[in-house]
Amino acid sequence: MWLDPKNPQLNHNGELHHLLSLDGLPASILWQILDTAKSFAGVTEREVKKVPLLRGKAVFNLFFEPSTRTRTTFEIAAKRLSADVINLAINISSQTKGETVLDTVANLAAMQADMFIVRHAASGAPYLIAKHVAPEIHVVNAGDGRHAHPTQGLLDMFTIRHYKHDFTQLRVAIVGDILHSRVARSQIQALSSLGCPEIRVIAPKTLLPSNVESLGVRVYHEMREGLKDVDVVMMLRLQNERMQGALLASAQEFFKYYGLTEDKLELAKPDAIVLHPGPMNRGVEIDSSVADGQQSVILPQVTFGIAIRMAVMSILAGN
Amino acid sequence: MPGKPLPDAEQLLQALVAKMRPEVGPETGLVGIHTGGVWLAERLHKALGLKTPCGALDVSFYRDDYERIGLHRDVKRSDIPFDVEGRPLVLVDDVLYTGRTIRAAMNELFDYGRPQSIRLAALIDRGGRELPIAAQWVGATVEVGAGEGIELKRDERERLSLALYKRSAPDVA
Amino acid sequence: MKIHIRGGRLIDPKNGIDRVQDVYIAAGKIVGIGEAPLGYTANRIIDATELVVCPGLVDLSARLREPGFEYMATLESEMEAAIAGGVTSLACPPDTDPPLDEPGLVEMLKFRAKTLNRARVYPIGALTQSLQGARLTEMAELRDSGCVAFSQADAPLTDHQVLFLAMQYASTFDIPVWLRPQDPALARNGVAHDGQVATRLGLPPIPVCAETAALSIILLLAHETGARVHLCRISSAEGLEMISRAKGQGLPITCDIAIHHVHLSEMDIGYFDPNCRVLPPFRSERDREALRRALAEGTVDAVCSDHTPVDEDAKQLPFSEAEPGTTGLELLLPLTLKWASESGVPLPIALSRITSDAARVLAIDAGHLSIGSPADVCIFDPAGYWKVTPAALKSQGKNTPFIGYEVCGKVSYTIIDGQVVYEAATASSRR
Numbered sequence A: 001m002w003l004d005p006k007n008p009q010l011n012h013n014g015e016l017h018h019l020l021s022l023d024g025l026p027a028s029i030l031w032q033i034l035d036t037a038k039s040f041a042g043v044t045e046r047e048v049k050k051v052p053l054l055r056g057k058a059v060f061n062l063f064f065e066p067s068t069r070t071r072t073t074f075e076i077a078a079k080r081l082s083a084d085v086i087n088l089a090i091n092i093s094s095q096t097k098g099e100t101v102l103d104t105v106a107n108l109a110a111m112q113a114d115m116f117i118v119r120h121a122a123s124g125a126p127y128l129i130a131k132h133v134a135p136e137i138h139v140v141n142a143g144d145g146r147h148a149h150p151t152q153g154l155l156d157m158f159t160i161r162h163y164k165h166d167f168t169q170l171r172v173a174i175v176g177d178i179l180h181s182r183v184a185r186s187q188i189q190a191l192s193s194l195g196c197p198e199i200r201v202i203a204p205k206t207l208l209p210s211n212v213e214s215l216g217v218r219v220y221h222e223m224r225e226g227l228k229d230v231d232v233v234m235m236l237r238l239q240n241e242r243m244q245g246a247l248l249a250s251a252q253e254f255f256k257y258y259g260l261t262e263d264k265l266e267l268a269k270p271d272a273i274v275l276h277p278g279p280m281n282r283g284v285e286i287d288s289s290v291a292d293g294q295q296s297v298i299l300p301q302v303t304f305g306i307a308i309r310m311a312v313m314s315i316l317a318g319n
Numbered sequence B: 001m002p003g004k005p006l007p008d009a010e011q012l013l014q015a016l017v018a019k020m021r022p023e024v025g026p027e028t029g030l031v032g033i034h035t036g037g038v039w040l041a042e043r044l045h046k047a048l049g050l051k052t053p054c055g056a057l058d059v060s061f062y063r064d065d066y067e068r069i070g071l072h073r074d075v076k077r078s079d080i081p082f083d084v085e086g087r088p089l090v091l092v093d094d095v096l097y098t099g100r101t102i103r104a105a106m107n108e109l110f111d112y113g114r115p116q117s118i119r120l121a122a123l124i125d126r127g128g129r130e131l132p133i134a135a136q137w138v139g140a141t142v143e144v145g146a147g148e149g150i151e152l153k154r155d156e157r158e159r160l161s162l163a164l165y166k167r168s169a170p171d172v173a
Numbered sequence C: 001m002k003i004h005i006r007g008g009r010l011i012d013p014k015n016g017i018d019r020v021q022d023v024y025i026a027a028g029k030i031v032g033i034g035e036a037p038l039g040y041t042a043n044r045i046i047d048a049t050e051l052v053v054c055p056g057l058v059d060l061s062a063r064l065r066e067p068g069f070e071y072m073a074t075l076e077s078e079m080e081a082a083i084a085g086g087v088t089s090l091a092c093p094p095d096t097d098p099p100l101d102e103p104g105l106v107e108m109l110k111f112r113a114k115t116l117n118r119a120r121v122y123p124i125g126a127l128t129q130s131l132q133g134a135r136l137t138e139m140a141e142l143r144d145s146g147c148v149a150f151s152q153a154d155a156p157l158t159d160h161q162v163l164f165l166a167m168q169y170a171s172t173f174d175i176p177v178w179l180r181p182q183d184p185a186l187a188r189n190g191v192a193h194d195g196q197v198a199t200r201l202g203l204p205p206i207p208v209c210a211e212t213a214a215l216s217i218i219l220l221l222a223h224e225t226g227a228r229v230h231l232c233r234i235s236s237a238e239g240l241e242m243i244s245r246a247k248g249q250g251l252p253i254t255c256d257i258a259i260h261h262v263h264l265s266e267m268d269i270g271y272f273d274p275n276c277r278v279l280p281p282f283r284s285e286r287d288r289e290a291l292r293r294a295l296a297e298g299t300v301d302a303v304c305s306d307h308t309p310v311d312e313d314a315k316q317l318p319f320s321e322a323e324p325g326t327t328g329l330e331l332l333l334p335l336t337l338k339w340a341s342e343s344g345v346p347l348p349i350a351l352s353r354i355t356s357d358a359a360r361v362l363a364i365d366a367g368h369l370s371i372g373s374p375a376d377v378c379i380f381d382p383a384g385y386w387k388v389t390p391a392a393l394k395s396q397g398k399n400t401p402f403i404g405y406e407v408c409g410k411v412s413y414t415i416i417d418g419q420v421v422y423e424a425a426t427a428s429s430r431r
Helices: A027-044 A068-080 A092-096 A101-109 A125-132 A150-164 A182-193 A251-258 A298-318 B009-023 B036-048 B100-110 C075-084 C103-116 C139-144 C160-172 C196-201 C208-225 C237-248 C259-263 C285-297 C332-343 C347-352 C356-362
Strands: A058-063 A084-089 A115-120 A138-144 A171-175 A198-202 A218-220 A232-235 A273-275 B029-033 B055-057 B088-096 B117-125 B137-141 B148-154 B160-166 C002-006 C009-012 C017-020 C023-026 C029-033 C044-047 C052-055 C057-059 C087-092 C120-126 C149-151 C177-179 C229-231 C253-258 C302-304 C377-387 C406-416 C419-423
Touching (some): A027 A068, A027 A298, A068 A115, A068 A298, A101 A115, A101 A125, A115 A125, A115 A298, A125 A138, A138 A298, A150 A182, A150 A298, A182 A198, B009 B036, B009 B137, B009 B160, B029 B036, B029 B100, B036 B055, B036 B117, B036 B148, B036 B160, B055 B100, C052 C347, C057 C332, C075 C406, C103 C139, C120 C139, C160 C177, C208 C229, C237 C253, C237 C285, C285 C332, C302 C332, C332 C347, C332 C377, C332 C406
Parallel strands (some): A058 A084, A115 A138, A171 A232, A232 A273, B029 B088, B088 B117, C009 C052, C120 C149, C177 C229
Antiparallel strands (some): C002 C023, C009 C017, C052 C377
């Protein structure tokens, strides 16, 4: 299998062979996924939510890091495409016994896998797997370290498009722990590819990577300033373990200055929508009244997530 | 190119309307297959004065050539704006060829419910069936070479016409 | 054995020689330059026409992986790599398993190396017991068994008092202390330069201040204790600037950089290439330019391979989990030549950074071809192109980001103590 070393996600026809990151993907492929997902969204509204596309294909959910939610949405998506789904929670201890990621993958590939959905705590792990699997196997990154979570980024784009239609007029704010967030990286890359003219990140300096401007964003440390006149507010999850180190003083202080509350949301445009990748920490990054409020599209995000994953899997398996 | 020119699509459509009118009741649901079939279904719907709104199918998710050629670019959204359960349906397509598209469409329809019946209307039947499928109503039967395809076009005034094109790879119609 | 090296371009930076001149070897020593001593008859004549004849290379850091990591490499395999790379003297860091913190271990290593009759091995002893950063090693004893300096290798030394005392103690015996400046806390969990690539790829960062903060402490303590300090593997422009200033103020310090840092930057990580996982990390293009300049100007005393063979299993892992390091003994010469030709640095200056300057840092009598000195010679073809492939490397470690590179500079002969220990398969010689 010839894969472009500069962009190992694409095959020689420039088609998507693996989905590892949104970084470096041509906008046409992003649009193709979003358009296809729109059709799948229709399927998910039907009585029979299943199509026969991936009949006979084996999709392996390969989770080196536990995540019930993401694994479940991939599983539902694969099943709605009529694929056989095998869930594998890789015991981290078997890894420490000397079995490497590649050993595990080689074993599974021998079980006639067609697709690997990979979640790993280390940035770049799906690249390593993609580089070493047999050419007919497709790899989907379901979140790797701080690097990327492309299907989450795509479903967020699908959600924004659903409510706002056009990216070229949007002002979007991403709020919270950008530094450790694979979601934020994928969102930023997708928004820039799709032509969003103004992407803001709002966070204290300890939760921003250095050179974050090089990703093409405007930096705000003051949330009220950053939310002014935005069309979309994308909240990030603040992992509990971040509270233990010296990144932040306390959950209370974080909520006071960077938590999304109704009065802060009033600074955004009146029709602004609020996204969150879940699971939410109510009272830490988002107030319940906002999470459950009129402007929240957090539940539709989950539904759209299935359509996006169906689109990604069906495009990959067909290429 | 065959010696005989292709028939006029608008005339065929009128012929189809005439044949269908006595046999299609007002409760019938018309379902066009993307893209040409949807244009035809809209025209037939108007001409036949049906009450049930028109449906549209993109059968990409049901095609049997996915293994060979992958998912079609530009998949349209299927939209059946009525309850399929217990309803007489008419599938509408522009060109009937191998029958594989119709097979895919029927599979998809059954995922919406159990219709009372499904009948088929096609503007052109070019023969070459690979499945036991026949249309109730056909505008015309036309013979073309295996290397050619017939394509329905619609201009800006929504007038329909037929055109020949070279088939790059064998596909189903 | 008397060897007459005929017709080569002799470059001996220390003695200021760069001209076509014959070299005469007898009884393991250089006995004549330009003209043979009276009554000299060679047993062997090496035709060095169109080749460069220079002192055998001195590599300031090469991990031989013994004892403890024989699955990664062995003394045999790495000594073969050394001579194939023209390296005749090398210093090996103490991070073996167990670390080089006892005279017995050092003697064993020296003995093993000697029986192989290959490159000369100069062990760097562990600065603290088990490299744990708490208790000092028996530095005087270790020196007597062959250690030329003391170092923590890449192990952290968090306690500044221990560092202070270690430097005081070493300076008591006038033994140099080699330190790679990196603040362990500022570099915690980090795997890549804190720059745009780490930001884009979501790799935990190692900021430049991890280097400069450690450097400032080391420089202050060096000033305070009067210890002879050698700074290893400087990676940043800021770090170089501090060293340059300290040198200007007369502090007796030296420093080196690794040859791969001369050529690569964070950009080369691409999509998580584990071969680009090195310590210190590849930094920005700007840092790389500063390193190249400082190496030419002499702020950087020497360049080394920082040879670190790593086995496939430890390297073919997600970037942050991959074992850091790159194999390099065989690439030190060609990559130094590449830098020289790209930067317009004269060959004698370039070669001095891997011969006489490195020997000066080590304080050993090597890296020159003076009459009467040991005949450690490297003869190479400056126009000999070769492609870096796993098969072309003698080292057991095939881990290098330079795989696939076409490099120029092929060793034809390596002579140690007047013995031809390496001879390229294609080299011609007349007897």
